[in-house]
Amino acid sequence: MSEIVQILKCETQSADLMLTGLVLMRYLAQRQVNQKRMAATDCVSLVLQALQIHDSNPTLQGVACDTLGNLLQEEINTEQFLQQRGVDAVFRVINANMSHTRVMEAACFLLGNVASSEEGLKHIARNGGGKVALSVMKAHDKDPELLRELLFLTSNVAQSPQLQQELTDAGAVEAVLGVMQQHVASPELQAMACSAIDNLCSAPSKGTEGNNNNTNAYRPSDSAVKTIIQAVDRHCNDASVVRRGAGALATLASLKPALSSFIGKEETVQCLVEAGSSVLKGKQDNQAVIQVFRALESLADVKENKALLSREDGAVQLVMTLVNSSSPRPAPVARALAFIAKLCENDDMKQHHPQIKEDLGLEMVSSSLSHFWNHPSVVIPACTIMAALAKDTQEEETMNGHRSSMGENVDLWKRAMGGLLKAVRARPGDVAVAVSACVALAWLCERRVQPSTSEVGDLMGAFVMVMRAHPRDADVAEAACFMFSSVAKENSPAIRQQVIKSGAPLLVVMVLRHFSEAPGEVQPVLRRAVNAIRLVGLDDQATAGAVRLARAPEALKKIISRFPENASLSKSASTALNSIEQSASSGL
Known part of the structure; x- marks a missing residue:
């Protein structure tokens, strides 16, 4: 490799020799191991030099951009490219070759890779990349190969808030929808267009997938929803279209206030359900299934949709099909259950x-x-x-x-x-x-x-495990004491014996002792813990004695003195304290 590069560096003025060398480099750069080797020989600098010297040779410029696109899949090459102002050079190529679609295709492929990094997005923004991409899209809206790279580029650059704003202000969403309407038979373009709309309409501040506070995003017309639904319907057997289309619908459905296309529209739900069913029947694409349920979950945020989504022959049946399939995966099942939980x-x-x-x-x-x-x-x-x-x-x-x-x-x-x-x-x-x-x-x-006696033993065992794992966590203590009370209130001798044998009552005392002195808002956990201590069997002298030795009375007195304004908590603590003291007196 180093010998080839050295020869080319000496022959940069020869267009024929450079073109031959670039074709070879483009081929070699498809493999990751070669990308690293080529970084060591400064291939990026050589290709950029060829772009500058042969700026009137469209064929060479296209091959050079292809070569750089392959090289930039390696991070070291990307760093070299940005340091040497490679983005500026590519935009010069675009501006000089607007009529050469193959050059445009290669340049957009290259910029799409550059846009995968934050630093690359900054360089693209500095060159007005959003508007340039949109102008190329409008000029070449009939060329599928070029549109594929343009949609890839648009989808990536829209992840920059600055470029996203620039694109949406210039009508990028409408332009992408136009591409979808002109190329309805191409599942690849439909899928990539859905991804572009997804990123263009996502809130710039979106921190997590499916953010339901998407109030600052661009709001397209309801026709955008209709176009995406038509794409998913038409290509419901194509997992890529389903995955990206459902993802776009999920993003649009999270806009507040909701678009009218997402309020009580049976066709929207039916589209997603049928698409999800098609994916499950075919070679199951986990990400496609996840995006379908993500979209359904976004629809469930609208109260008017819940009855529609709850039909047994619709989305609910889709969940049942998934969870009962022969080899379900955890991620789709988790998203499906999150949807049901929302309902x-x-x-x-x-x-x-x-x-x-x-x-x-x-x-x-x-x-x-x-x-x-x-x-x-x-x-x-x-x-x-x-x-x-x-x-x-x-x-x-x-x-x-x-x-x-x-x-x-x-x-x-x-x-x-x-x-x-x-x-x-x-x-x-x-x-x-x-x-x-x-x-x-x-x-x-x-x-x-x-619960049966054996089940009570299992429940108390769970209580002991979580309390030992989180002895000072208020949320865990409150929830665990709630569970303890629900189980222990069945006052039969067998169940009481299981409760006592588990050692759970002493852990309830531990909760009382810690949170009676802990700072902050501790009354909710204390309310649960006091209720639990009243159900540990204080009428049993042995249990009451163990609770007393664990210093439950001191904790209860502390609660009474600390929260006199909380009549309910103080009264419950006093009742528990009296039960312990009465049991102690009767044992004397």
């Missing part, structure tokens, strides 16, 4: 009634946890779904706060409970899993299932 969110503060039927929701959770109990991204939305279903105020079984283990779905509830317990045992050190699982298990035991 279960309470829109009515007076009553809670999830849109999802109980048996379907529990089947989704159980199937998902049977595969992915060790994946927090799956476990956490599963917990949200379980808690929402357990709190359902319209279930007759739970009227007046009475739980029942006689309902037709008790086996599903217990399967789901077993999955959550397995998740807690797998990741007791994960705060989010601990909090979510404890809250879900608490509501389950509070309203849906009366």
Whole structure:
């Protein structure tokens, strides 16, 4: 390689020799190992020199840009290119060769690679790259090969807030939509155009995928949504179109206030469901499935869409198909459950009634946890779904706060409970899993299932694990004490024995002692802990004695004196304290 470069450096004035050398370099630079070797021989400098010397030779300029595009896939070459003001040179090539589509294609391919770095975007912005790309797109809107590279470039440069603003102000979204409408039969162009619209319409401050506070982004017309839906419908068997089209729909659906195309429109939901079904039936593309559920989740942010999204033969069935497939993957399942969790969110503060039927929701959770109990991204939305279903105020079984283990779905509830317990045992050190699982298990035991004696042992074991892992975390302590109370309030001798044997009561005392003195807003966790200590079996002298030796009375007195204005907390603490003292007196 070094010998070839040395020869070319001596013959830079010869267009024929340089063209031959550049063709060879373009071929060699397709391999990563050669890209590194060529960086050591300063090939970038040689190619830039050829661009400058032979600025009137379109063929050579096109091959040179292709060569640089391959070389710049290696970071060292990119650094050299930017240091030597290579972006400026490429824009000179573009301005001098507007009528040469193959030169434009190579130059746009090169700039698309440059735009993958923040520093490269700065150089492109300095040259007015957004407007230049748009002018080329408008001038060559019938050339598929050039449009492919232009859409790639537009999609990348739109990640710069400055260039995004420059492009949208100049009508880039409308231009991209025009490309989609002229090339409806090309799945490649449809997919790349969807990516460009996605990036053009994303809020500049977007920090995470699916940001639902997308208020500062460019707002296209509803015709943009229609065009993307048509593309996804037409090419629903092409995973790339589904993936990028659904991603664009998710971004547009997150705009606030919502575009009218995303409010109660059955055709939008049907498009996504059918596209997702096609992907699941074919060679499953995980990213395409993820983007479909991301879009459905964005639609679920609009209250008017929830009934439409909850139809059993639509999006819900798509989730069931995924979780019951032969080889589901955790990322798509996590996104599907996040969508269902969104549907279960309470829109009515007076009553809670999830849109999802109980048996379907529990089947989704159980199937998902049977595969992915060790994946927090799956476990956490599963917990949200379980808690929402357990709190359902319209279930007759739970009227007046009475739980029942006689309902037709008790086996599903217990399967789901077993999955959550397995998740807690797998990741007791994960705060989010601990909090979510404890809250879900608490509501389950509070309203849906009366645990058996052995299940109480498992639940208390989970309590002990998370409290030992997070002894000073207020959120974990509050959730765990809520779960403890929901289980321990069943005052049968066998269950009480399991509670005592687990050692859980002493951990409740630990919570009381720590948070009675901890600074900050600790009343919520203390309220849960005081309620829990009242249910540990204080009428049993041995238990009361152990609690007393663990210094529970001192903690309760501290709570009473520290929060006199909180009548409910003080009263509960006083009741617990009296129970301990009475048990001590009766034992004398």
